[in-house]
Amino acid sequence: MSKDHAPAPDTRLTPLAARLPATVPFVGPETQERQTGTPFKARLGANESGFGPSPDAIRAMRNAAKDCWMYGDPESHDLRAALAAKFDIGMEEIVVGPGIDGLLETLVRLTVTEGTPVVTSAGAYPTFNYHVTGYGGTLHTVNYTADHEDPDHLIAKAREVGARLIFIANPDNPMGTCHTAATIQHMIQTVPEGCLLVLDEAYIDLAGDGFAPPINTHDKRVIRLRTFSKAYGMAGARVGYAIGHAALISAFDRVRNHFGMSRIAQIGALAALEDTDWLAKVRAQVEQAREDLYEIAEDNGLLAIPSATNFVTIDCGADGVFAKAVLDALRDEGVFVRMPMVAPLDRCIRVTCAPPREMKLLARALPKALAAAREQVGETPS
Amino acid sequence: MSKDHAPAPDTRLTPLAARLPATVPFVGPETQERQTGTPFKARLGANESGFGPSPDAIRAMRNAAKDCWMYGDPESHDLRAALAAKFDIGMEEIVVGPGIDGLLETLVRLTVTEGTPVVTSAGAYPTFNYHVTGYGGTLHTVNYTADHEDPDHLIAKAREVGARLIFIANPDNPMGTCHTAATIQHMIQTVPEGCLLVLDEAYIDLAGDGFAPPINTHDKRVIRLRTFSKAYGMAGARVGYAIGHAALISAFDRVRNHFGMSRIAQIGALAALEDTDWLAKVRAQVEQAREDLYEIAEDNGLLAIPSATNFVTIDCGADGVFAKAVLDALRDEGVFVRMPMVAPLDRCIRVTCAPPREMKLLARALPKALAAAREQVGETPS
Known part of the structure; x- marks a missing residue:
C-alpha cells in the first residue's frame, strides 16, 4: 500500500534519498478511519493484542x-x-x-x-x-x-x-x-x-x-x-x-x-x-481465538491456514482481486483486516486473534463481505 | 564521554559501520549511579524539567x-x-x-x-x-x-x-x-x-x-x-x-x-x-530557578552566563580540568551536572533549573565541591 506525496526534488538530499519511492509499508487504521469518516468497530488488521498488556x-x-x-x-x-x-x-x-x-x-x-x-x-x-x-x-x-x-x-x-x-x-x-x-x-x-x-x-x-x-x-x-x-x-x-x-x-x-x-x-x-501468569493467560486466549477464526472460516466455506501466531490467514478461495474486495467489504462493515501483498499469498486475508466481542463482529461481517465481494468481482476459482 | 566496547571486527558490517568509534554523546545518570552505587539526590545534568509535565x-x-x-x-x-x-x-x-x-x-x-x-x-x-x-x-x-x-x-x-x-x-x-x-x-x-x-x-x-x-x-x-x-x-x-x-x-x-x-x-x-497555563507556570518557575542559580554562582564567587534556557552554565573560573574536578566533586555530593566538552567552553559546568529542593541541594554542595576541586587540582586563573 502506498501514500502519495508530491515528488521532492531537492539538491540537499543525498542521491539515494532523492530517488526513494514515496511508498510506505503499511497505512495505519487511523488513516483509513479518517478517509472513511467512520471508526472501525473491530481492529483486526495489525496483529495487536486486544487482550491487552499485563x-x-x-x-x-x-x-x-x-x-x-x-x-x-x-x-x-x-x-x-x-x-x-x-x-x-x-x-x-x-x-x-x-x-x-x-x-x-x-x-x-x-x-x-x-x-x-x-x-x-x-x-x-x-x-x-x-x-x-x-x-x-x-x-x-x-x-x-x-x-x-x-x-x-x-x-x-x-x-x-x-x-x-x-x-x-x-x-x-x-x-x-x-x-x-x-x-x-x-x-x-x-x-x-x-x-x-x-x-x-x-x-x-x-x-x-x-x-x-x-x-x-x-x-x-x-x-x-x-x-x-x-x-x-x-x-x-x-x-x-x-x-x-x-x-x-x-x-x-x-x-x-x-x-x-x-x-x-x-x-x-x-x-x-x-508477569508470566498474564502471558500464559494471553496464550490461552489467543489459542481460543484461533479456533474461533478457524471455525468462522469454515462456516463461510473458506480454508484457514493453521497458525502459530496471534492471527489467522484465511484463503478466500480466489485471487488477490477477490481478497481485496473482501477486505474492502469488511472495512465497510467496520472490520479492519489486512492481506498479503504478493501473489499467490494475496488470495488470503489476515485476521488478528481478538476477544470474543471482535470475533463475533467478524463472524457477522464476513458472510456479508463475501457476498459483496462476489457481487462486485465474481469469484474466480483459484 | 565515551563507553568502551570491544572492537567489533565483522565482515558483515559496512566499511563505515566497522570503522565508527565506540563513543557515545552522553553517558546517562543511571549509568553513573550504577558505577558509584549511589543514586543522585539532585538530577541537574540533562536539562530535564523537574517541574514535570502538565x-x-x-x-x-x-x-x-x-x-x-x-x-x-x-x-x-x-x-x-x-x-x-x-x-x-x-x-x-x-x-x-x-x-x-x-x-x-x-x-x-x-x-x-x-x-x-x-x-x-x-x-x-x-x-x-x-x-x-x-x-x-x-x-x-x-x-x-x-x-x-x-x-x-x-x-x-x-x-x-x-x-x-x-x-x-x-x-x-x-x-x-x-x-x-x-x-x-x-x-x-x-x-x-x-x-x-x-x-x-x-x-x-x-x-x-x-x-x-x-x-x-x-x-x-x-x-x-x-x-x-x-x-x-x-x-x-x-x-x-x-x-x-x-x-x-x-x-x-x-x-x-x-x-x-x-x-x-x-x-x-x-x-x-x-495546557498553555502549565507552560506559563513552568516558564515562571524556570525564570525563578535561573535567578537562584545566578545567586548560587555569585555566592561562590563564580560567574553565571545569562541563560535563555532551563539551565545555567557557570564559569568555574579556571580550565577544563578544574571544571571536571568540580563536576566530579558534585557527583560525590549526590548532584548530577554536565559540562561542555571543548575548550574554552569546558571551563564551565552546566546546571539544570529545578525546583527549590534541588536548588538548595546544589547551594549546599557547590562550596564543598569547589573546595574539593581546589584541593585536588588547584585553581588555575583562566
Missing part, C-alpha cells in the same frame, strides 16, 4: 507517567538485565530498541549500503524491505513453498547472489506458518560465510514449544529479534530487542539513538516480562 | 496506558494537526519523531553521505556530530565567540567548505546564550545555495519573546526542530517535531520508522500542548 504493566506505566520528565536510561539496563537472566546470556548480547521495526532499521544501516545483496521471501515482512531499499540495498526474493517461507531456497539464493542478509520470520508473517526449531537450526548452520541470518521471532511467544532453536550468542551467523508488541500486548509502547553475538550487538551502540527509548515503555516492559 | 498530560498518559496494545497512529495526525494550527502552517510541513535526537538522525540520513561537508560550532550539540559521523559526513567547526555560537562564521565556513548542513541551536546548548530573531533571520537569508540550516530550537519555549524568527515554510533553506522534552517536561516520552518546506518534510516519510512513535507519548504531547 495489569502489572499497565499499573507500572500509569505510575511512570508523572516521571516522564526524566529521559529513559540510555542503556535500558534493568530491562536488558531481566532479559539476559531470562535467556541466560550476557547483557552485552542484547540491545533494546523501539520495536523490531526500529531495530531492523539500525541493523540494515549497519550492514547494507548501495547495492548490497539481501535475500527475503516474496511477500514477507514489507518493513524489512522498506529499510533495505532505504539504505540502497538490492532485494532478491524467493517464493513461499506451500505458504511457508522456504529455508533451503533462501539459503541457496543467498549463496547465489552473495547476500549480506537473509530475512526469515518464524513464525511467519503474513501467513502464520511456522518451521520447527530443527529446521531453523539447520538454516543457521548453512548460512554462507559473511552472511547474517535475520531471524524475526516477533510471534515466537505464541508458537508453543519446539519452534525456537536454542539461543547461542557465540554464533555470529544469526541475530534474533523479539518484541513486546505481540504476546505482551504493548505495540503502542514500542519495545523490541535483538539478541546476537556481542560484537554485532555492540555495533548497534555506535549508531543508535541512545536516548530514544520511552521511559514509560522501559518500565512497562519490565513489569510485563515479570 | 497534570493534563500526566492524566492523558495514565489513561492511555491500558490502550498501548494499539500501535500509535503512524501519521501522528492529531498532534500534527494541533501543531499546524498553533503555527498556522500546513500539516505537510510538520513531521513528528522520537525527540529531536531521532529527527536529527533522520535528517542527517537524508542529506549526508560519506564525505559530505557539515558545519557546526566546536563544543555544540554532540548528538548532531554523532549522527553526522555515523553517516560518514565530514565535520567542520568554527569557534564560539564570547560564549555565543557565531552565525557569520558558521555561514562563512559553510561557504568555504561547500557544506550541505549548518547546525545552530538557538538558544544554544551548552552555553545557554541566545541570538535575536533578527540575527537568526539574517543567518537564514545568507545560507549558501544547496545548503540547509538546521535550527535546533529545543529551548525556544523558555527564551521569551523576540528570539524565534517568523516561521516561513516556503523557505527551503531552513528546518526547525522543537521538542516536548524541555519546557513541556516530557523528555522520557520522546516527542519532537521538525518544521520545514513540505518537499523536505515529505522526504522524512520515505525513510522514517512509521510505527515508531509511542501511542502514550502522542496522546500526552497533545494534552501538554493544550
